Amino acid sequence: MSDDLLPEHIEAGLPGTADLMVLVGNSWWRCAYAARGGNWPLAAFYARRVRSLQRRLGVIRPKHAERLATYEKDMLGPLFAAIKTQDRPAFEGAFSAATDDANKQHVETGYGYIRWKLPDEAPQDLDLGPAKS
Ligand code: HEM
Secondary structure, three states: OOOOEEEHHHHHHHHOHHHHHHHHHHHHHHHHHHHOOOOOOHHHHHHHHHHHHHHHHHHHOOOHHHHHHHHHHHHHHHHHHHHHHOOOOHHHHHHHHHHHHHHHHHHHHOOOOOOOOOOOOHHHHHHHOOOOO
């Protein structure tokens, strides 16, 4: 048995779709409550985090790449626009449409039993109020 690092060892260490989706869900939740609390830079941070996690997913799971690119353009695009203009009603509309579409993606990829919903509780570990700078 050799200690050499082979490509299959690296592959085994990569996160799977579900691993990245757990992080996507967590950031999505935080994004909503940061916007609701008025901490727009934090909402932007978590929206970028969702985008970056989904881009990573598209690289390690190319079969999802095209639908993720469409999702980024059509669903995250309006969300980023609403965050930029700090427009709460536009944010709520974009967030809700993007959540519905995510659940549609779950159906289309064979995981219709995964229906993401926004937790009633805000995250407790971050100051969600208006940012200082
Ligand atoms: C903000 C949007 C999204 C949220 C909040 C979200 C959330 C989640 C969550 C919480 C899971 C279950 C993870 C677990 O506990 O194991 C999941 C799984 C999954 N999601 Fe998403 N998702 C989103 C967008 C998408 C998109 C755009 C796709 C398109 C490819 C997608 C494809 C999947 C797939 C295929 C799984 C099953 C995981 C597996 O293959 O094992 N999701 N998602």
